[in-house]
Amino acid sequence: QDTRGITWLLIGHDLAVMRHMADDLIVMRAGEVVERGPAADVLAHPSHPYARELLAAAPNVGRALDRRASGARSLGLMEPPPAVQDRPPR
Secondary structure, X not given: OXXXXXXOOOOOOOHHHHHHXXXXXXXXXXXXXXXXXXXXXXXXXXXXXXXXXXXXXOOOHHHHHHHHHOOOOOOOOOOOOHHHHOOOOO
């Protein structure tokens, strides 16, 4: 924005991604603004329950590593479900 003098509107549901893409965030639910402010503030201290839910739902590498270390099984995006793994290739 500083270099080109333009503003971008980026719409998404993954607040962890938005943290890296935006200076300011507006969180909307059902067409209504429920939270707004500098991205760092909204993400560090979300005040609306929906903003907290979005942040909690974001993928977290640390949580994924903890699950693997504990032996919990999780199918990753690159690992097909068991039924597909057992099927011969076409």
